[in-house]
Amino acid sequence: MQRLSVAAATACVGLLAAGCGGTDAPPGPEELLLQPTSARGAGAYAPSAAVPAPAFAPPAVTAAPASPSGGGTTLRTLSGAAPGLYGGLPERASCDVPALTRHLSADRAEGRAFATAADIEHGDVAAFLRGLTPVVLRADTRITGHRLADGGNRAHQAVLQAGTAVLVDHFGAPRVRCADASPLGPPVPAERAVVPRGRPWDRYRPDQAIVVKPAEQVVSSLLLVSTADGSWIERPSGTGGEEDARPEVLPPVAAEEVFADPALAGPGAGAGQAPATSGDTGSAPAGQAPEAPLPDVPAYDPLPPADLPPADVPPPQPDAAPAPDPLPDGPDAPPVLPDVPLPPASDPYASEYSPG
Numbered sequence: 001m002q003r004l005s006v007a008a009a010t011a012c013v014g015l016l017a018a019g020c021g022g023t024d025a026p027p028g029p030e031e032l033l034l035q036p037t038s039a040r041g042a043g044a045y046a047p048s049a050a051v052p053a054p055a056f057a058p059p060a061v062t063a064a065p066a067s068p069s070g071g072g073t074t075l076r077t078l079s080g081a082a083p084g085l086y087g088g089l090p091e092r093a094s095c096d097v098p099a100l101t102r103h104l105s106a107d108r109a110e111g112r113a114f115a116t117a118a119d120i121e122h123g124d125v126a127a128f129l130r131g132l133t134p135v136v137l138r139a140d141t142r143i144t145g146h147r148l149a150d151g152g153n154r155a156h157q158a159v160l161q162a163g164t165a166v167l168v169d170h171f172g173a174p175r176v177r178c179a180d181a182s183p184l185g186p187p188v189p190a191e192r193a194v195v196p197r198g199r200p201w202d203r204y205r206p207d208q209a210i211v212v213k214p215a216e217q218v219v220s221s222l223l224l225v226s227t228a229d230g231s232w233i234e235r236p237s238g239t240g241g242e243e244d245a246r247p248e249v250l251p252p253v254a255a256e257e258v259f260a261d262p263a264l265a266g267p268g269a270g271a272g273q274a275p276a277t278s279g280d281t282g283s284a285p286a287g288q289a290p291e292a293p294l295p296d297v298p299a300y301d302p303l304p305p306a307d308l309p310p311a312d313v314p315p316p317q318p319d320a321a322p323a324p325d326p327l328p329d330g331p332d333a334p335p336v337l338p339d340v341p342l343p344p345a346s347d348p349y350a351s352e353y354s355p356g
């Protein structure tokens with residue numbers, strides 16, 4: 001499977017909402033298309049393959065800090081392997097991959113244009129799609145999308161709303177939007193101020209969108225969050241839910257805190273880890289999953305008072321211990337051992353904690 005280059009996405013971290021002087025941005029107006037979960041719009045490559053699913057409440061995303069240069073915001077970047085980056089329903093695909101494959105594999109203009117935008121051969125479309133994993137975005141996500149226009153492909157910068165069904169590759173990077181079969185790639189930095197196009201949804205905030213960076217290594221399984229009950233799902237890459245299972249080891253992050261600001265966490269915190277908290281005894285420590293609730297413990301039932309003797313009666317005294325038998329004298333007497341001085345006490349950890 002081919003891997004899209006991420007140089008444009010990482011060369012100028014998140015200065016995607018305002019200019020950063022990049023040279024890879026396409027010419028034309030600096031527009032940012034806001035795409036709700038099921039919106040198709042003009043230029044779709046195929047009928048919608050998104051599988052209807054119950055709505056869910058996306059987790060909170062910590063607002064990105066302002067750029068040090070004052071030219072916009074620095075969007076959060078998370079690895080495609082981050083646990084909880086995506087969601088889904090257990091044993092249920094969010095995208096009808098077979099239907100999408102049948103449409104785009106046919107010898108028609110849409111399929112050939114899709115292959116060109118996805119940087120694959122048209123004969124490889126079926127294998128390409130079957131190797132992707134259907135998931136649902138849990139946060140508004142910046143991407144480069146494509147649409148059919150003037151007999152070819154036209155790239156555009158966009159924000160996909162949380163809840164959008166997408167297909168991700170073996171590096172955890174979004175590659176296809178299921179509602180219109182738009183091939184996806186990493187976002188491109190803008191050269192000038194960006195003008196949003198489209199109606200924003202209620203929870204949309206420009207500084208709360210994220211950028212997904214492909215993982216450094218192939219991801220064999222994605223750790224998803226169930227959009228039904230918030231539980232964890234382990235989905236092998238390239239499967240549609242038929243092999244879903246509960247992870248044997250839960251991730252070291254609470255599902256609702258995946259998009260917390262890692263700068264607020266303690267030393268060693270990485271992308272997707274929860275921030276440190278203080279003064280909240282009901283929260284899990286930073287970087288740990290919440291502990292299971294303690295079992296119900298019956299209320300303490302004190303013992304009945306014992307019958308005590310009157311205060312003027314002295315308590316009974318214990319019997320004196322019997323005197324030990326005297327040691328024998330003469331030849332049967334035990335030998336007298338000389339006193340042996342003990343060595344000075346030593347600290348086995350002194351060298352470990354000593355200065356230097």
